[in-house]
Amino acid sequence: MRRFWKSIYKYRVAYAYVAPFFILFLIFSLYPIVAGFGLSFFRWDGMGSKHFIGIENYINLLKDSLFWTAFRNTVVIGVIAHIPILLGGMALAYILNSKLVKGANLFKTIYFMPMVTSAVAISIIFTQLFSNNYGLINYVLKLFGAEGYNWLGGDGSLIKVAVIVMNAWKWIGWNMVIYLAGMQGINTDIYEAAKIDGAGHVKTFFSITVPLIKPIILFTLVQSSIGMFNLFTEPFILTNSSWTGGVNNGGLTLMMYLLGKAPQGGTAYGYASSIAYVITIFIVLCSLVFNKLAEEK
Amino acid sequence: MKRTGKKIVLYAILIVIALVMLAPFYMMLVMSTLETNEIYSFPPHIWFGNNLVENFKSMMEQIDLGKAFLNSCIVTFSQTALSLLFCSMGGYAFAAYDFPGKKQLFAVLLGTMMIPFTAGIIPWFIMMSKLGWINTYWGLIIPYSANAFGIFWMRQYCQNNVPISLREAAKIDGCSEWLIFFKVVAPNLAPAYAALGIMQFVNSWNDFLVPLMVLRDNELMTLPLALKSMISDRANDYGAIMLASTCAVLPLLITFLCASKFFISGLTSGAVKE
Numbered sequence A: 001m002r003r004f005w006k007s008i009y010k011y012r013v014a015y016a017y018v019a020p021f022f023i024l025f026l027i028f029s030l031y032p033i034v035a036g037f038g039l040s041f042f043r044w045d046g047m048g049s050k051h052f053i054g055i056e057n058y059i060n061l062l063k064d065s066l067f068w069t070a071f072r073n074t075v076v077i078g079v080i081a082h083i084p085i086l087l088g089g090m091a092l093a094y095i096l097n098s099k100l101v102k103g104a105n106l107f108k109t110i111y112f113m114p115m116v117t118s119a120v121a122i123s124i125i126f127t128q129l130f131s132n133n134y135g136l137i138n139y140v141l142k143l144f145g146a147e148g149y150n151w152l153g154g155d156g157s158l159i160k161v162a163v164i165v166m167n168a169w170k171w172i173g174w175n176m177v178i179y180l181a182g183m184q185g186i187n188t189d190i191y192e193a194a195k196i197d198g199a200g201h202v203k204t205f206f207s208i209t210v211p212l213i214k215p216i217i218l219f220t221l222v223q224s225s226i227g228m229f230n231l232f233t234e235p236f237i238l239t240n241s242s243w244t245g246g247v248n249n250g251g252l253t254l255m256m257y258l259l260g261k262a263p264q265g266g267t268a269y270g271y272a273s274s275i276a277y278v279i280t281i282f283i284v285l286c287s288l289v290f291n292k293l294a295e296e297k
Numbered sequence B: 001m002k003r004t005g006k007k008i009v010l011y012a013i014l015i016v017i018a019l020v021m022l023a024p025f026y027m028m029l030v031m032s033t034l035e036t037n038e039i040y041s042f043p044p045h046i047w048f049g050n051n052l053v054e055n056f057k058s059m060m061e062q063i064d065l066g067k068a069f070l071n072s073c074i075v076t077f078s079q080t081a082l083s084l085l086f087c088s089m090g091g092y093a094f095a096a097y098d099f100p101g102k103k104q105l106f107a108v109l110l111g112t113m114m115i116p117f118t119a120g121i122i123p124w125f126i127m128m129s130k131l132g133w134i135n136t137y138w139g140l141i142i143p144y145s146a147n148a149f150g151i152f153w154m155r156q157y158c159q160n161n162v163p164i165s166l167r168e169a170a171k172i173d174g175c176s177e178w179l180i181f182f183k184v185v186a187p188n189l190a191p192a193y194a195a196l197g198i199m200q201f202v203n204s205w206n207d208f209l210v211p212l213m214v215l216r217d218n219e220l221m222t223l224p225l226a227l228k229s230m231i232s233d234r235a236n237d238y239g240a241i242m243l244a245s246t247c248a249v250l251p252l253l254i255t256f257l258c259a260s261k262f263f264i265s266g267l268t269s270g271a272v273k274e
Helices: A002-010 A012-039 A056-063 A065-097 A104-116 A119-129 A136-143 A159-184 A188-196 A201-212 A214-229 A233-238 A254-261 A269-295 B002-032 B052-062 B065-096 B102-112 B117-130 B148-161 B164-172 B177-188 B190-206 B209-214 B223-229 B238-258 B260-267
Strands: none
Touching (some): A002 A012, A012 A269, A056 A065, A065 A104, A065 A159, A065 A254, A104 B190, A104 B260, A119 A136, A119 B223, A119 B238, A159 A214, A159 B002, A188 A201, A254 A269, A269 B117, B002 B238, B052 B238, B065 B102, B065 B190, B102 B148, B148 B190, B164 B177, B190 B238, B190 B260, B209 B223
16 A cells, blocks of 8 residues: 555656646536436526426427427438538549649648638628528529529528538538548559559549548548537527527527527526437437447458 | 540639638628628629728727737637646656556546537536636636647657657756756647647637637627627628628638648647548
């Protein structure tokens, strides 16, 4: 026992160096996560006493049609937005990696610009671009002979399209840079061999490049599924800072619904905690599935 | 000949997408110079107007831009500085010392990276109000000032770039452990500080959710909150709002354009293994 303390003392500097992280983690991350699980079994308005109600919050949640609207919106936005982000990001990375074009750094810089831009500012700009009567997007559509749409109003169903477009615009460059780094790690001999075998660019892309950077693709999927389940700022600003997600709750996401219950829009702390845990379960499930896929050969 | 045709198609794709990426930024700049009734007109104005000065006056009546800018700087700089200190200390300890329990602690550290923090958002908020941190910057600075990824990343860097002999030599010279860290180790970490610092800085500068939950008073608002406060259900002065967006976006964007290579590798260092 004394030897134990002696060695602790001997390395006290090392312990002092790692202590801030572990102390802050215990207080500000671990404790809230554990407490949140407990709180999800209570009814509490944040002021008075807490009432233990078992799994009633979770049962109510399953019966809560607005929760399911938020869930559906979040999944629809998440899944559809990934199509341009993934495919576009990979196609752009492949083009820039192919040595057929010059100025790769310039294009990289331009595509990456949204990543250093405030989501609030971006959303404010897109609110104008998507404006029904005066927006640039409807103007361009009309130039090409199409009709304009009431993106952010109408029956609310197009709000999701606006959020998807914004997310694709924002994340395509980020994904491209990561895929490009992965592609640059591929030995060029493989491409030479494929060329000699007479494989075209499309075939090379799908049968060599994609399988080789599969782990990287799945890594970005884990990251972005976490991001999608926490999606809040963009739809919040696009729908005029409402907690209900605009017309017919068309832009209501899970995170927005959670914050609207508490602490921002209301005081249903226990209920909000159960929503937080359900979101967490979805995130964990997504991560598990993608990690499992990454392990497979 | 076929190759040239292919090249033209590829360039066309890249340029069209580049224009789509740039268009929102361009329109932001254009709308900052337009009267609100020019913004509310069809077809949309796509060239600069001459209402910039008026928009500026109107913006300054609605928000205290200088104060918001200063607030953002206070929060972002202190959060970044503190997290660089804690992450480099932690990373260095895991790289250079062989203390008992190191393996286990490091495994725990890696494990914490998998935990989704959304689960604790409500108790986190309650904790902020119990600590009296609502309406202060403590809630924005302290909880995120040491993160697992930063420590992990600093450890990698220390292992590859800070030779242990450096520490031994300094020890023989009679330096205390703290002095060794600040005088000998930290200066060697400059590239790692820069990359991690960029990541922290950008995230903190643009953060919206946490300030929205924690800050209430107008005088304390950071830039994203000040921007949001300009939008209401009533008639919005969109020229002024666009100018405020420009002011919030431009400093970081210009810095990025000046050192884009540096920024891109810094911001993606969590995802790209070298």
